Structure formats: structure tokens, C-alpha cells
Amino acid sequence: MESIKNRRTIRKYTSQDIPDSLLNELLEEAFRAPTMGNMQLYSVIVTRDSARKERIAPFHFNQPMVTSAPVVLTFCADFNRFCQWCRQRNANPGYDNFLSFLNAASDTLLVTQNFCTLAEAAGLGTCYLGTTLYSAGGLIEALELPKLVVPIATITVGYPDECPAQPERLPIEGLIHQETYRAYGEQDIDRIYAEKEAMPENRHFVEVNRTENLAQVFTDYRYTKAANEEISKVLLETLRQQGFLD
Template identity: 60%
Template sequence: MIESVKNRRSIRKYKQQDIAPDLLNDLLATASRVSTIGNMQVYSVIVTKDAEMKAKLAPAHFNQPMVKEAPVVLTICADFNRFSKWCEFRNAQPGYANFLSFMNAATDALLFTQNFCTLAEEAGLGICYLGTVIYNPQQIIETLKLPKLVFPVATITVGYPDESPELVDRLPLEAIVHEESYVDYTRETIDKLYAYKESLPENAKFIAENNKETLAQVFTDVRYTRKDNEYMSENFFKTLKQQGFID
């Protein structure tokens, strides 16, 4: 088993050390060996190294400090623009201005992203995945000048680690795996599967800091609220429309 996968940690503090361009290009090229739908490779990667550009991206990521501090920020996009242009220049009528094509392209982009992360970590780099990328896609689209049929779906910060965080807990394997068909969760199985997570001192601290009764309430009331999710869902559809993936 690949040791760097087994022991991976998200890295949020980076050394003041650039990534050699050849290394970055090798990692990106090797990551592009990932399988994509119909080998269409309907994704693109925007590489941000310039301090001014990082400063412009930062607010879209709620000013998380690693956006400005990491030597490299990658924004990986679902991209049916390049493929459609190719079709147009080859006397073919592209039919990719629809939601299914967005999902196909987002899938390509996300599989590429994880392939890159694994290679980068194995090469001694640290990465942090920023889920914020789909919260404020319009700001990112504007900053990176993304045309129609291009939509950002993943952002990662990359650099040499300047911290050694503890390994973070995961649910036991039986929580995520179902044999042959889905077996729904009862109160009893939920109690058992979440027992370890709920027993951790850092999570007790998390509950206290947020003045909540349970860890779940920290998620529903503070971190991932219905109100925010509903607002961002609407915004996501607006942006899909703006980028030409839905009518």
C-alpha cells in the first residue's frame, strides 16, 4: 500500500519554498494519465502562483490564509469549451451545453484532482482541498476569466509542508461499505459507527467552543447550515446558467 496515502494529512502551513516548475509539470502530466469519460479530457487546470492573483482568489475562499501563503494554488475546472471548440473547427456540432455534460466534465476534473494530490503527496508536497470553490464560483470565474462551458469544481493549495498535524479520525470501514445492497442505518448502528468520533477530546472541545449540545449540531447550526446550503444551491444553478450548462 502506498505509504503516503495511508499517512496523509491535509497541510495548511507551507514553507517559503517554491515548487520547481519541472516537478509541477511532471506531476500535472502524470496526473493526466487518469481515466476520463471517452478519453475526452474535459477538464482544465488554472495554475496560480502570482501573489496578486492569489489575493484576488482569497475572498472567494473566505480568506483562508493558505490561499495567499501556498506557493501554488490549483483551480481544476469542468471544461467542455476546449472540446466544443475542437468540434466546431472540425465540422461537428457539439451538444455539450447541458447538465449531463457538466456532470461528465466535473467527474473528469475531480478524478484528475485526486490523482494529482496522490502524486504530489508521494513527492513530499502537502495539499489542502478547499471545498469553498463551489460556494463562490462566480468570483472565481471572474478572476480566472473562465469562458462559457468552464466551471471551477476543485481548488487545492500546494507546497512543502511546514507543519506535522495529527492523523485525523475516520469512520470505521463498515460505516461506508455496503455488501450487495444498501442497508439503512438505525439508531443503534449510528451510535456504534460514530462512537469513536464522538469520544475524541478535540470534538468535545469543538462542541464547547460553539456552545452546542452535540457534535452534529456544530455541523447543522454552524458549519454547514440549511440556510447557507439553500442559498448556495440557488447560486450554483445561476452560475451553471451563466456558464451555459443549463438553460
């Protein structure tokens, strides 16, 4: 698909709204994604109301596209609905555990990617917000999510008002392993990351952060060990509160 080869993240949108009919059609098609045991362990919260967008924006670090996009979609891992169905049919659900959360999260991400591909093919622009799991607890409260429902991914959607450059991708030789996992040598790593490190914008990141190289931008500033460990603790507590951990 040309839309996949040419895809890019869109953060600026026109004022044109997305009709419910189009959005529902795209979501219905997205729900054809593979799913664990054909259980469809996901739900989608559609946010159009400006006040509600303002409420969830802080949980996405106030990134401007949250309030400027006509639609914000929060894709949630959802075992609540399935468990209710089980209980109403005199079946005893045993899905209040970490494996069940992972299964539901996998279902959710498959649907999320399906939606993005379909939306972009239909002429819409999307932006994947990597902040959802960072602020899952706040989003649970703001979106009134019940037990056994956890937000996994947030996508802003609208008609594009920009055409940014595509982000770089690693060469396929660095990502594909034949038959078994092949260990990377030092020269392999140098070759795989050479283009990424040479890009002017990435060299700029190194300069403004005053680091020795791009890897240190990630480890020392973007995704630090301390931050990852703290957010992990909060996320585990959130999963406990939502009924996926004892």
C-alpha cells in the same frame, strides 16, 4: 502506498518554490486519471503570482494558505475546449446541459485526487479548499474562465512546514455495503460515529458552539440549511451563465 495511509492536510508551507518541471510532471501523471469517453473534460489554472492570489483569496474566505502557498491550483470542469474542437471539425456539440457538467465535474475530481496523491508521494503537502463551489462566480471572473468552464476544486501546494495529526475517519463497516445498500439502525449509527464524537477536538467544538452534540455543530453552524439553499441558487445561476443550464 504509505503516502495515502499517512496523508494529512497541510496548511503551512516553507518558502521553497515548486519548480515548473516538477509541477508539470505531477500534473501530466495526474492526467492519466480515468475520464468520460477519453474526452479529458478538465483544465487546471496554476496561480503563482502573489497579486492574483490576493485577488482569489476572498473567494476562499481569506484562508491564509491561499496567499502563503507557493502554488494554488484551480481544477475546472471544461467542455469549452472539447466543443471548440468539435466545431472546428464540423461536428455539432450538444454539451450545454447539466449531465455534461456532471460528467466534466467527475473528470475534474478524479484528476484532482490523482494530483494530490502524486504530490504527497513526491514530498509535497496539499490542502483541499472546500470553498470553490461556494464562490464559483467570483473565481470565474477572477480567473477569466470562458463559457462551459466552471471551477470545481482548489488545491494549495507546497513543501510542508508542519506535521499535523491525521483527521479521523469513520470505520469501514459504516461505509461499505455488500451487494445492496443496507439500512442503518440506531445502534449502527451510534457505533459508527462513536469514535468521532469522542475525540477531544470534536467535544471542544460542541462546547464552544454550545450545542448538544457534534451533529448539531454541522447542521446549526457549519453547513446550515439556509446557507446550502442560498449557495445552491447562486451555483445554479452560475451554471446557467456558463452555458450548462437553459
